[in-house]
Amino acid sequence: xxxxxxxxxxxxxxxxxNMLDIIAVGFDPKKTxxxxxxxxxxxxxxxxxxxxxxxxxxxAKAVFGFTNxxxxxxxxxxxxxxxxxxxxxxxxxxxxxxxxxxxxxQDPYWRGIARAVAERLGYPKPAQIxxxxxxxxxxxxxxxxxxxxxxxxxxxxxxxxxKKVANAFSGGRATTAEQKLKGGQPxxxxxxxxxYYLFEEDDEKIKERFQVCSTGKLMCRECKAELASRVNAxxxxxxxxxxxxxxxxxxxxxxx
Amino acid sequence: xxxxxxxxxxxxxxxxxNMLDIIAVGFDPKKTxxxxxxxxxxxxxxxxxxxxxxxxxxxAKAVFGFTNxxxxxxxxxxxxxxxxxxxxxxxxxxxxxxxxxxxxxQDPYWRGIARAVAERLGYPKPAQIxxxxxxxxxxxxxxxxxxxxxxxxxxxxxxxxxKKVANAFSGGRATTAEQKLKGGQPxxxxxxxxxYYLFEEDDEKIKERFQVCSTGKLMCRECKAELASRVNAxxxxxxxxxxxxxxxxxxxxxxx
Numbered sequence: 001x002x003x004x005x006x007x008x009x010x011x012x013x014x015x016x017x018n019m020l021d022i023i024a025v026g027f028d029p030k031k032t033x034x035x036x037x038x039x040x041x042x043x044x045x046x047x048x049x050x051x052x053x054x055x056x057x058x059x060a061k062a063v064f065g066f067t068n069x070x071x072x073x074x075x076x077x078x079x080x081x082x083x084x085x086x087x088x089x090x091x092x093x094x095x096x097x098x099x100x101x102x103x104x105x106q107d108p109y110w111r112g113i114a115r116a117v118a119e120r121l122g123y124p125k126p127a128q129i130x131x132x133x134x135x136x137x138x139x140x141x142x143x144x145x146x147x148x149x150x151x152x153x154x155x156x157x158x159x160x161x162x163k164k165v166a167n168a169f170s171g172g173r174a175t176t177a178e179q180k181l182k183g184g185q186p187x188x189x190x191x192x193x194x195x196y197y198l199f200e201e202d203d204e205k206i207k208e209r210f211q212v213c214s215t216g217k218l219m220c221r222e223c224k225a226e227l228a229s230r231v232n233a234x235x236x237x238x239x240x241x242x243x244x245x246x247x248x249x250x251x252x253x254x255x256x
Numbered sequence: 257x258x259x260x261x262x263x264x265x266x267x268x269x270x271x272x273x274n275m276l277d278i279i280a281v282g283f284d285p286k287k288t289x290x291x292x293x294x295x296x297x298x299x300x301x302x303x304x305x306x307x308x309x310x311x312x313x314x315x316a317k318a319v320f321g322f323t324n325x326x327x328x329x330x331x332x333x334x335x336x337x338x339x340x341x342x343x344x345x346x347x348x349x350x351x352x353x354x355x356x357x358x359x360x361x362q363d364p365y366w367r368g369i370a371r372a373v374a375e376r377l378g379y380p381k382p383a384q385i386x387x388x389x390x391x392x393x394x395x396x397x398x399x400x401x402x403x404x405x406x407x408x409x410x411x412x413x414x415x416x417x418x419k420k421v422a423n424a425f426s427g428g429r430a431t432t433a434e435q436k437l438k439g440g441q442p443x444x445x446x447x448x449x450x451x452y453y454l455f456e457e458d459d460e461k462i463k464e465r466f467q468v469c470s471t472g473k474l475m476c477r478e479c480k481a482e483l484a485s486r487v488n489a490x491x492x493x494x495x496x497x498x499x500x501x502x503x504x505x506x507x508x509x510x511x512x
Contacts, residue, residue: 066313067313068314073335
């Protein structure tokens, strides 16, 4: 949850919104606990300094490309990031293996730092699953927090979703006539990606959508309207669950 | 309280003993609060990351002589060390100037880090008093945690004190005859230093002791026996106060 460009307060707001999403999708409070680095700093800091003692600047530099101008918070941060890998072992007082789901950009923390020091500290090496990046709506599937129009947020209104999807980068042609002739380009279309990863569960139907698009039988307007309606149906349910989650959040949060 | 060669547990034990000493010498619980970096990590960490963000590796390197082989815990540590300078401002929600008493070896933390970032973070610059090093009993007045015989600890027994003082490096000559002839050398004598800094409050008497020693009228055995007796008188009282402090410690300790 660290972003050097955000204030602590902004980080906390994002963390809070993330917690609501996690609870809203149905995690079991008996098996789930959530903490933020700063609110759980006492426990994490103790583990992080163990990790940091075994991590030289050379190592951190090789793993993350740090330079002399890197600030000392970023240099220490990999140790904080690695700490949750060992937290279950510390809390249970025995070796507890962990599995970390994260996108590939987080890989250096687990592979370069946490796994490198684990055994020297007497903890099991953490394992990881590389998750797919959720595609964005910008050209090339880019998503950026500084360009909110390139991503649909779980807090977006129906109107916002309609607008974002309507403006999403697609593989459509300049004119309807051209598209009917040449077909669309689902392989570069962010709308198609949204169906593929999130909003079309049926494998046959997703193949079919590729087909009708690339052969010019499906126009972008219709395809986008259908996606927006699926996104909105999901968000309506999800946002209701988020409201409920606000009352349940204390069951999930761990402080020390 | 950071020493990279000590485990967390050892650090905590030293911290606990230090707390007892502070309370035993009579600090007022209404005006005093004591914390350890690890038990108060939640509050300190939040301030430390503000400091660390404004401190590049270049700066830390220039101030502390860090190299690429320095571990990332030591690199971050100056930010943790600086955090208490700003803690009163954070706790009171307004600018609270602080004055730090510390030995000169700690100077780089306040001057090189805390004072350098204070104004950019909206805190007043900390002020400092350089305290004298307490002299040790080894040759040259050295004191080392790994050589317990070079220092008198507040937990030492009477017997241990007698032994340590008897073995202290003094300015004495090889034989009594030689000492009577040439005089002792109070200017290199650790026993004299102990009187000077701690166990002779009367300025006239300390001058007199210098005089009788350097003119060969005072022999080391006698001078050491007198010091040991003064140290033991102090420790008897201090150790009783330490016992009492154990019951009062919770009034002083701040956790978060």
